[in-house]
Every structure is written in structure tokens, then in C-alpha cells.
Amino acid sequence: MTPSAPEPAAGPATPTSAEAAWFVCHTKPRCEKKFAALLVRETCRHSLPLVASERRYGNRLRRFTKPLFPGYVFAQVEPPRRNRLYQQDLLVRFIPVTDEAAFLVQLAAVEALVASGLEATLHPLLKHGARVRIVGGPLKGVEGMVEDPRSPKGVIIAMDVLQQGVRVAVPLADLKLLP
Secondary structure (H helix, E strand, C coil): CEECCCCCCCCCCCCCCCCCEEEEEEECCCCHHHHHHHHHHCCCEEECCEEEEEEEECCEEEEEEEECCCCEEEEEECHHHHHHHHCCCCEEEEEECCCHHHHHHHHHHHHHHHHHCCCCCCCCCCCCCCEEEECCCCCCCCEEEECCCCCCCCEEEEEHHHCEEEEECCCHHHEEECC
């Protein structure tokens, strides 16, 4: 997967009111690009980081761009526009950004990464003791906890009755973070 240029963070160059807040817009499946186009029409600042991807269908090779964060578009939206954005049936919900300063720094870093052309893949942030489910391989469906997120050597499968756990090496790509 090779990155491509992201949608511009500013969207169209329009002034935004002081009431406009940043949101993580959770879209319906495969509607991220359509929702970003709607944000352009509504003159809302937004960002949709895209990465290049290739897929082979028989002898044909198709190249396309897809969202780095499937199902999410970042947007600065004024209160009166929120209802209009829901009316297009592309949006599931607005998730408010609590720390806008930190969010904007992280968004700028993601956009710089995508613009750099370096290969990028999405990984969950794992913390010590985080509950995970194994989603691939022979242990598919088994739940456990992360032992050491700095050097993930595996997942601990707990036997609470014995106050013991068994560590098993599992590739990071086979783990899904549980709520």
C-alpha cells in the first residue's frame, strides 16, 4: 500500500466562525469520499487522508485510493450545518474532538505522512492490559490481554481461576482491540 496526497485539511479557502468545532465524522461504509465531496459543497474545512492501493482481478491490475481511516472523515463544522450534513444519508454520527490543539497536531502529522509517499498501515494503539480478540489464525475468536505494548511478544490468555496466564505469540495484524 503506497500513500497518496490527502484531501486538503482546509477544504475550500473560506473563513470559519469561532463556533465551528472539529469533529470526527463517522460515515456509512464506503461513503468517505462522497461525504468529503459534500463537505466541499458545504464549504467546510475537512481532511480525508487517502492512500494508494492496488488490487489484482485476474490479469488486470487496478490502482485506486482508499481512506487511511476507513469510515472516518475529519471536519470543522458550524452548528447550523450539522443537520444539513445528516440529511444526505452518508453520516452515522459526529464524534466531538475534546482536545482540538492535540488533534490538529496529530492530523498535521498524519497528512505529512501521507504526503511523504512512505508506506503506511493502520494499527491499533495497544496498552498494557488492554483486552484484545484474535481475529486470524488458529486462535481466531480467543480473547486475551496485551502483555507489553512496546515490544509485543504476544497476548496473555488468562485462566482467572488459577490466577495464571499463558502467553502466546500473535502477529499484531491478527489482533482487534476490544472496548
